[in-house]
Amino acid sequence: QALLVESGGGSVQTGGSLRLSCVASFNNYNGPSLAWFRQAPGKEREGVAAIAKYRATHYLDSVKGRFTISRDNAVNTIYLQMNNLSLEDAAMYYCASGGPGRVSPAALVPDQYPHWGQGTQVTVSS
DSSP, rough: OEEEEOOEEEEEETOOOOOEEEEEEEEEESEEEEEEHHHHTTTTOEEEEETTTTOOEEOOOOGGTEEEOOOOOOOGGGEEOSSOOOGGEEEEEEOOOOOSSSOOOOGGGGGGEEEEEOEEEEEEEE
């Protein structure tokens, strides 16, 4: 049973843009918060952006001003618009649901989320 399905990953050059999508099942979408995480080879999974049920957001400092998380309640989908991508942004990106009720730095901690998608790969080249 697919609960969270990501798409939109791909290969871009530095400075390029991608838009990731995550379609969630009803129960997963209508929980407290959803978020995007990423994990590069040999590194720990890190929170990138989180969005609460009423659209409050929180971002990793290194992506502020470049990434935007949003949600479309009509289609149970959250998005991550990524602009001005750098080599450091290359990673597997995961969608997660069931996070904290309030969007704060805790909303970017992986252990706060019980449900995860399979991920979509983002590759950035110079």
